[in-house]
Amino acid sequence: MPDQTTASVEGDLSKAIAGQTQTRLSALFAEQATWVFLAAVICAVGLSLMTDTFATPQNLFNVTRNFAFVGLVALGMTVVIISGGIDLSVGSVVCLSAMVVAIVMNAGYGFWTAAFLALAASALTGFVNGALIAWLRMPSFVVTLGMLSVARSLAMVLSDNRMIFEFGPDEDLLFDLGGGSTFGIAHPVIALVLLGILTSFLLKWTRWGTHVFAIGANERAAVLTGVAVPWVKISVYVFSALMAGITGILEAGWLGGVTTNLGQSMELAVIAAAVIGGANLLGGAGTITGAIVGAALIEIIRNSLILLGISTFWQGAFVGSFIILAVAFDRIRALRSTNL
Amino acid sequence: MSVLQLDGVAKNFGAIEALKGVSLTIGKGEVIGLMGDNGAGKSTLVKIIAGNFRPSSGRIFLQDREVTFHGPLDARRHGVEIVYQDLALCDNLTAAANVFLGRELTRGFGPIRINDYAAMNRRAAELFQELKSETRPKDLVRQMSGGQRQAVAIARTRLSNADIVLMDEPTAAISVRQVAEVLNLIRHLRDQGVAVVLISHRMPDVFSVADRVTVLRRGTVVADKPVAKTSPEEVTGLITGAIEHA
Numbered sequence: 001m002p003d004q005t006t007a008s009v010e011g012d013l014s015k016a017i018a019g020q021t022q023t024r025l026s027a028l029f030a031e032q033a034t035w036v037f038l039a040a041v042i043c044a045v046g047l048s049l050m051t052d053t054f055a056t057p058q059n060l061f062n063v064t065r066n067f068a069f070v071g072l073v074a075l076g077m078t079v080v081i082i083s084g085g086i087d088l089s090v091g092s093v094v095c096l097s098a099m100v101v102a103i104v105m106n107a108g109y110g111f112w113t114a115a116f117l118a119l120a121a122s123a124l125t126g127f128v129n130g131a132l133i134a135w136l137r138m139p140s141f142v143v144t145l146g147m148l149s150v151a152r153s154l155a156m157v158l159s160d161n162r163m164i165f166e167f168g169p170d171e172d173l174l175f176d177l178g179g180g181s182t183f184g185i186a187h188p189v190i191a192l193v194l195l196g197i198l199t200s201f202l203l204k205w206t207r208w209g210t211h212v213f214a215i216g217a218n219e220r221a222a223v224l225t226g227v228a229v230p231w232v233k234i235s236v237y238v239f240s241a242l243m244a245g246i247t248g249i250l251e252a253g254w255l256g257g258v259t260t261n262l263g264q265s266m267e268l269a270v271i272a273a274a275v276i277g278g279a280n281l282l283g284g285a286g287t288i289t290g291a292i293v294g295a296a297l298i299e300i301i302r303n304s305l306i307l308l309g310i311s312t313f314w315q316g317a318f319v320g321s322f323i324i325l326a327v328a329f330d331r332i333r334a335l336r337s338t339n340l
Numbered sequence: 341m342s343v344l345q346l347d348g349v350a351k352n353f354g355a356i357e358a359l360k361g362v363s364l365t366i367g368k369g370e371v372i373g374l375m376g377d378n379g380a381g382k383s384t385l386v387k388i389i390a391g392n393f394r395p396s397s398g399r400i401f402l403q404d405r406e407v408t409f410h411g412p413l414d415a416r417r418h419g420v421e422i423v424y425q426d427l428a429l430c431d432n433l434t435a436a437a438n439v440f441l442g443r444e445l446t447r448g449f450g451p452i453r454i455n456d457y458a459a460m461n462r463r464a465a466e467l468f469q470e471l472k473s474e475t476r477p478k479d480l481v482r483q484m485s486g487g488q489r490q491a492v493a494i495a496r497t498r499l500s501n502a503d504i505v506l507m508d509e510p511t512a513a514i515s516v517r518q519v520a521e522v523l524n525l526i527r528h529l530r531d532q533g534v535a536v537v538l539i540s541h542r543m544p545d546v547f548s549v550a551d552r553v554t555v556l557r558r559g560t561v562v563a564d565k566p567v568a569k570t571s572p573e574e575v576t577g578l579i580t581g582a583i584e585h586a
Binding site: 206207210213214217221225226284285 | 428446
């Protein structure tokens with residue numbers, strides 16, 4: 001009976017395909033983002049009960065808008081970290097991008113010209129980072145540390161270290177994009193959601209995403225199987241720089257003025273958001289939801305310190321402890337799984 | 341017809357002669373055990389067949405046609421696949437994603453393409469079934485046993501219907517039970533007409549799975565005979581040089 005044999009082979013195959021050691025629920029609880037999300041919810045609920053200032057529409061609006069900037073940059077950072085690298089230049093690129101937008105608009109050009117030039121400048125910094133890392137095989141830590149200094153210095157040179165607060169004919173458009181809202185949701189938050197969905201999609205559903213994860217886990221394997229490793233690496237740093245560039249444009253619009261200390265030491269909060277959200281600094285692991293939830297948790301803690309009347313000087317101690325705690329949890333899990 | 345034929349292949353690194361005119365013929369579905377001490381030239385020979393090195397002199401024929409490889413990816417296009425000693429797997433990806441790494445199946449319109457996970461999982465499941473391995477396509481490689489990981493690396497070579505598979509010390513770092521699993525995988529490859537070059541230090545593995553054993557010493561082939569006509573003692577003697585030639 002040939003038909004029966006085919007049928008049973010088909011059955012075996014689909015059983016093999018359906019088979020998976022991890023169930024959905026256990027996968028959800030193995031995900032660091034889930035725990036961080038719970039922590040953020042608990043903080044938020046606690047604050048709502050302890051203060052009558054947290055759960056106000058205005059405060060929630062501010063909290064979401066504030067973490068959107070860190071979250072946006074963390075999207076790119078997460079991709080870089082998954083690929084096994086780090087990008088320390090993001091804060092400076094935010095500043096450079098904002099400064100380019102400000103100077104070009106200040107000179108009387110329209111918003112779109114200015115935005116295009118700002119993103120081009122950002123992409124160029126990312127390309128230089130990526131090219132040095134991929135082709136000259138320099139450590140990403142060193143290259144992007146150098147770019148951190150170069151990009152901010154360029155912003156100072158371009159502006160002669162002046163503050164720019166007049167943005168020419170398209171000023172209203174810029175201010176609305178960065179500082180306005182639609183249906184009560186701040187525009188940077190909408191940007192974060194849309195770009196977050198895009199990044200998640202790229203990571204999960206494209207060859208590029210698979211290759212980013214592969215390079216982070218075992219670069220040699222990626223080379224041997226024919227993955228275009230240098231190009232993927234370069235694209236990763238360009239992607240990160242573009243996210244920083246978009247953030248710079250939005251921050252310029254929100255603040256209504258650009259100074260050369262914009263985005264100073266922002267990279268710390270961004271790396272913290274990514275790592276708290278489960279990105280592994282050794283490469284090969286990380287999620288976009290994690291990065292966004294991580295950014296939210298940091299902002300909620302910052303906000304709570306202010307609302308509870310605790311000195312904001314404590315903020316660094318809290319954020320730093322959370323990074324260490326997040327990495328410690330990851331280590332404990334890794335140790336447990338090797339002991340099994 | 342031979343799958344692979346080497347004719348007087350030599351390789352010099354400066355003044356050092358790593359290979360001195362090696363000639364070798366491998367037929368369809370034949371398993372060859374390539375043995376030799378460290379520095380005998382095994383890995384140089386494998387790297388030449390896999391396209392990592394160009395021979396200094398000599399010719400290589402695949403299916404009786406002369407070929408020159410420009411790198412390992414070119415060799416792969418010609419039907420030569422290699423299973424690396426460390427398997428070159430990514431722990432954080434599924435078995436199917438590892439099988440298809442660098443050759444992912446996609447679907448979509450024009451330049452907008454997304455990964456076709458259903459097709460990849462299905463094809464990987466078929467390959468594992470052909471290899472009689474109980475590896476599941478959606479499992480992460482991180483969670484797999486040594487034998488299953490070997491199955492993933494070997495399934496990768498089946499994607500392109502390779503004619504010849506080079507295996508570099510596949511049983512060097514795994515448990516006894518898993519060695520049996522890997523030897524079975526090699527037999528299944530052979531049953532599908534694939535020629536296998538098994539580089540190994542382990543005499544029992546070579547004698548249980550290979551049809552022929554080829555011994556290299558100081559860059560020359562000192563023996564090339566069916567396993568039935570030799571013995572582990574003789575091969576040991578040939579490797580060390582106690583027996584000059586056979």
